[in-house]
């Protein structure tokens with residue numbers, strides 16, 4: 001017999017395993033009691049009941065819940081350890097062990113001619129499964145999985161990467177330690193009732209077992225952002241001295257800071273805190289420079305501004321330089337090439353990124369952070385595979401190292417061009433906060449991007465201390481930041497503080513659960529309507545929650561006002577790395593077909609299944625508009641609420657959620673879903689925007 005579709009149980013995740021063996025009959029066996037794994041390598045499990053002889057003649061589905069919390073568990077290795085020779089004698093079971101964890105032992109060396117830069121170093125970003133020393137993302141809490149590296153062969157000189165990314169032996173701590181599911185019977189019953197047949201459908205055995213292989217990046221899949229920038233610059237050139245007409249231009253024109261939307265009576269009260277005064281002043285300069293940047297100039301070299309500059313002072317000077325400057329900028333983007341392959345362009349994506357951030361040279365982390373608070377008050381609040389998040393004053397600064405050769409957290413650093421895309425996307429979503437600009441569609445649920453900065457230098461001592469404090473408390477899975485060299489570049493996203501992520505937030509009651517669903521649905525519907533937006537990665541680490549005193553929130557969907565009951569909960573959606581958006585001029589998306597690993601997460605796991613369902617829906621063509629993907633993430637969130645979150649609720653509430661889930665499954669967009677009866681008492685609709 002053979003176990004198939006088996007993966008690591010992920011800490012704090014409910015996993016299901018199909019055991020497709022000698023099937024001469026079909027039956028369900030969900031009889032094993034929930035069991036626990038302790039930190040010691042032993043199982044408190046009636047292992048005898050798992051002996052292979054038990055398996056014959058039946059198809060089993062075993063739901064296993066680990067509550068080890070944070071530590072990735074190689075269940076079957078532990079089984080071997082505790083059962084030893086007994087199980088090893090069974091050749092049929094051994095097959096499972098062979099299939100286990102090839103990524104940890106097997107490095108798939110690049111083809112000698114592939115992926116080598118001029119200096120011979122491997123410059124392509126590879127998939128998450130490719131390098132043994134890197135973070136194995138599925139072993140990490142799934143909530144922080146999702147960002148996928150699809151990068152480019154950078155056109156900068158790169159040193160051979162001598163330094164191997166190190167992994168610390170330290171086990172991860174559970175992120176959701178307050179919300180461990182406690183009622184296993186309930187979960188099991190839920191799966192039996194709702195998912196039994198789904199599992200069969202969703203989790204076919206893989207045709208091939210060689211799935212855990214490396215995926216080499218194909219440069220033909222690089223989003224052609226450079227050509228978008230080209231188009232934009234050309235349009236700037238041709239529309240010189242005129243107000244910009246393109247959507248992208250409008251977006252780049254959109255100030256990042258200071259302007260809070262006014263969307264109705266609730267928003268007057270629902271005013272989010274702004275950074276300290278100094279930062280607000282800086283925002284004003286920022287707005288000024290942004291407008292000028294759009295209206296008069298796109299040349300990177302002309303933007304000789306650093307963080308201390310009075311940016312607006314440059315406006316006059318620059319107007320006189322514009323024409324030549326634009327020439328220079330366009331030339332820099334090497335318009336002669338028609339290839340979409342990035343490395344064939346003679347352009348410098350870092351300069352483009354700097355320009356989009358309104359800079360000509362990088363700032364220092366210290367300079368940026370000191371705009372928002374005393375440096376000593378900075379604390380780390382979270383981490384992702386690519387970013388460290390610090391609370392800086394009233395903001396959260398996400399620091400993403402870019403363009404360096406040093407592997408960070410086992411990953412090759414992101415390239416400027418990738419960040420450029422994310423930066424534009426964040427700013428596009430910012431524009432939904434402005435009633436003035438986007439009167440037909442309005443919402444404040446997507447995290448507000450206050451500022452975007454390119455920085456350079458090693459981590460300052462205060463940041464290192466903040467990092468170490470967090471590490472001591474939570475056990476970081478990331479590499480120590482002291483490793484960063486003097487020349488390290490970063491993009492800093494200065495963001496509104498969105499609160500705690502859903503994974504660790506404690507929901508109090510059913511009202512709050514409903515509030516979460518209605519706000520997420522409304523926000524997605526608005527963004528769908530405005531920009532054909534699809535988040536594509538709305539796992540519970542990317543939904544932030546905070547409480548306030550307000551009871552309702554204003555949205556506008558296609559000119560219809562919605563006043564949405566919030567029960568004092570505010571939702572913010574973050575992390576747009578995998579998102580797809582149509583700015584009106586360009587479609588920004590990440591070609592997820594370049595990352596097959598994303599679709600190979602544990603069977604039965606809701607997040608992994610959602611990626612797979614998205615792939616089905618899109619047919620693996622990620623450029624297209626498939627608003628159904630937003631619905632898939634809503635379905636995921638309903639499951640999360642039912643399965644992973646405990647809050648005060650009755651069985652009637654659970655029935656309502658399940659019924660909603662059933663109806664949800666028929667919708668093709670959140671624009672449809674928002675009219676579902678589930679929301680009828682939560683939304684007051686009013687005709688058109690004044």
Ligand SMILES: Nc1ncnc2c1ncn2[C@@H]1O[C@H](COP(=O)(O)OP(=O)(O)OP(=O)(O)O)[C@@H](O)[C@H]1O
Nearest residue numbers: 144147382383384385386387389396495497498499
């Ligand atoms: N605006 C914010 N407010 C509060 N916390 C935040 C904010 N942005 C990020 N965080 C915290 O930092 C964590 C990591 O952020 P984020 O998911 O954006 O990073 P990432 O590197 O993109 O992660 P991933 O591993 O998913 O790629 C979040 O889960 C959250 O806890």
